[in-house]
Amino acid sequence: MAKYLLLKHYRGAPAAVNDVPMDRWTPAEISAHVQYMNDFAARLEETGEFVGSQALAPEGTFVRYDGEGRPPVTDGPFAETKDLVAGWMIIDVDSYERALELAGELSAAPGAGGKPIHEWLEVRPFLTAPPTITQ
Amino acid sequence: MNGPLRVDEVLLRSLTPSVLGILVRRGADFAAAEDAMQDALVEAVRVWPTAPPRDPKGWLVTVAWRRFLDATRADTARRRREDLFDDEPAPGPAPAVDDTLQLYFLCSHPSLTPSSAVALTLRAVGGLTTRQIAHAYLVPEATMAQRISRAKRTVASVRFDQPGDVATVLRVLYLVFNEGYSGDVDLAAEAIRLTRQLTAVIDHPEVAGLLALMLLHHARRAARTTPDGSLVPLAEQDRRRWDTESIAEGVEILQAALARDRLGEFQAQAAIAALHADAPTAGETDWVQIVEWYDELARLTDSPVVRLNRAVAVGQADGPRAGLAALATLDDSLPRHTAVAAYLHERDGDQATAAQLYAEAAHKAPNLAERDHLTRQAARLNARRHH
Numbered sequence: 062m063a064k065y066l067l068l069k070h071y072r073g074a075p076a077a078v079n080d081v082p083m084d085r086w087t088p089a090e091i092s093a094h095v096q097y098m099n100d101f102a103a104r105l106e107e108t109g110e111f112v113g114s115q116a117l118a119p120e121g122t123f124v125r126y127d128g129e130g131r132p133p134v135t136d137g138p139f140a141e142t143k144d145l146v147a148g149w150m151i152i153d154v155d156s157y158e159r160a161l162e163l164a165g166e167l168s169a170a171p172g173a174g175g176k177p178i179h180e181w182l183e184v185r186p187f188l189t190a191p192p193t194i195t196q
Numbered sequence: 197m198n199g200p201l202r203v204d205e206v207l208l209r210s211l212t213p214s215v216l217g218i219l220v221r222r223g224a225d226f227a228a229a230e231d232a233m234q235d236a237l238v239e240a241v242r243v244w245p246t247a248p249p250r251d252p253k254g255w256l257v258t259v260a261w262r263r264f265l266d267a268t269r270a271d272t273a274r275r276r277r278e279d280l281f282d283d284e285p286a287p288g289p290a291p292a293v294d295d296t297l298q299l300y301f302l303c304s305h306p307s308l309t310p311s312s313a314v315a316l317t318l319r320a321v322g323g324l325t326t327r328q329i330a331h332a333y334l335v336p337e338a339t340m341a342q343r344i345s346r347a348k349r350t351v352a353s354v355r356f357d358q359p360g361d362v363a364t365v366l367r368v369l370y371l372v373f374n375e376g377y378s379g380d381v382d383l384a385a386e387a388i389r390l391t392r393q394l395t396a397v398i399d400h401p402e403v404a405g406l407l408a409l410m411l412l413h414h415a416r417r418a419a420r421t422t423p424d425g426s427l428v429p430l431a432e433q434d435r436r437r438w439d440t441e442s443i444a445e446g447v448e449i450l451q452a453a454l455a456r457d458r459l460g461e462f463q464a465q466a467a468i469a470a471l472h473a474d475a476p477t478a479g480e481t482d483w484v485q486i487v488e489w490y491d492e493l494a495r496l497t498d499s500p501v502v503r504l505n506r507a508v509a510v511g512q513a514d515g516p517r518a519g520l521a522a523l524a525t526l527d528d529s530l531p532r533h534t535a536v537a538a539y540l541h542e543r544d545g546d547q548a549t550a551a552q553l554y555a556e557a558a559h560k561a562p563n564l565a566e567r568d569h570l571t572r573q574a575a576r577l578n579a580r581r582h583h
Binding site: 064107113155195 | 311314334336338339343346375376409427532561562563564
């Protein structure tokens with residue numbers, strides 16, 4: 062019973078094995094990819110392990126406080142930022158091994174040529190609630 | 197939810213296991229009976245405030261059985277029209293083992309994963325709704341619904357009258373108590389209720405041991421965190437805020453269990469908690485006896501976590517050097533190993549090492565409250581060293 066974030070990067074992860082930009086895939090390959098992702102989420106809901114998922118737009122803005130009575134300062138997007146998150150899925154599973162197994166399956170989503178992308182996903186555990194008994 | 201016409205939800209839920217047991221003994225399969233039971237609970241919450249039944253349990257049996265028949269008839273009609281369902285409930289064989297106990301066994305059956313067993317136990321034994329369980333564990337209701345129906349399918353072929361293993365039940369109840377989030381449902385209180393209910397249907401010193409352990413830890417709840425959620429370590433807790441009634445009950449249950457001379461891990465853990473509860477101040481804690489109980493516990497479980505906690509106790513009983521020596525024999529990849537090392541180094545007077553280890557332990561902490569606590573420890577030592 063632990064939650065994990067499966068993090069997909071636009072940038073910042075090592076290169077995938079089948080590393081072809083999506084706009085070079087055929088429309089049918091894109092459809093197959095989307096279908097795979099939907100099926101994967103549906104399957105996780107069925108196993109009682111799905112918590113949520115979200116895709117993010119590639120462009121973001123940095124914002125910070127600029128002092129009392131002043132509007133926040135915005136900056137960016139920064140083209141040089143190394144890490145760019147594309148989206149995530151949150152799962153609730155019984156073990157770390159199960160989290161790895163599912164990330165592996167998600168990474169097998171089909172891409173160019175209908176072959177698995179073998180994309181690198183980052184698996185990050187959630188910090189939990191503190192246990193009552195620690196002594 | 198706060199209106200004057202409110203059903204005593206805990207009383208209602210406490211009837212769940214026996215009513216469900218009756219349905220199953222009348223011949224309903226477990227999954228369908230459980231659904232019917234949930235429907236009856238919802239109906240009771242709706243109807244009872246204005247029309248309280250004279251016999252709540254009988255009312256639930258009647259309503260749940262009717263729901264079960266309706267659902268089964270609909271199913272049967274779809275599948276095989278020639279199969280007539282007998283409207284009159286069969287008496288069913290007299291139970292060899294208590295129905296409630298059987299339900300605990302079924303819901304923590306070894307074929308279930310821990311999270312499924314927890315969810316099924318809270319629903320079928322605890323009478324909580326899927327929504328409440330989903331909220332408690334911070335997952336969507338649809339996901340929890342699937343987890344529960346999958347769990348039901350997993351145990352569908354398990355015979356209801358088969359005796360189970362108490363140890364698996366206790367592990368599930370321990371998980372409910374120890375690893376819940378803080379949502380609308382008070383999972384710790386629910387775990388105590390379910391364990392107390394279990395002590396009523398089975399006479400077993402480890403069940404009593406677990407109940408005592410829960411009560412003794414629950415007693416410290418108010419003192420364990422500050423209003424902002426920060427952890428307060430045992431030694432710094434305001435002991436006047438400990439719940440003396442809960443401690444007294446836990447100690448009494450534990451003593452009765454220990455007197456039966458069938459020691460198990462939960463009794464040993466409860467004995468340690470009782471020794472802490474017994475000390476008027478942290479300085480008066482009987483650490484020598486606590487080390488002895490950890491030795492017992494290590495013999496019973498052979499758990500590295502126990503040996504880690506033992507090293508802390510040794511550090512208190514025989515000094516930080518002895519604690520560090522005990523720690524040196526353990527794998528340093530164990531969770532909280534670094535935090536224990538930091539604490540023992542600080543007590544040994546090596547503040548620089550302690551500060552560094554606290555920061556490292558914070559980085560590895562599995563939960564936010566512990567991480568913040570360890571970061572504060574590092575900050576406290578660093579501030580002291582640099583002034």
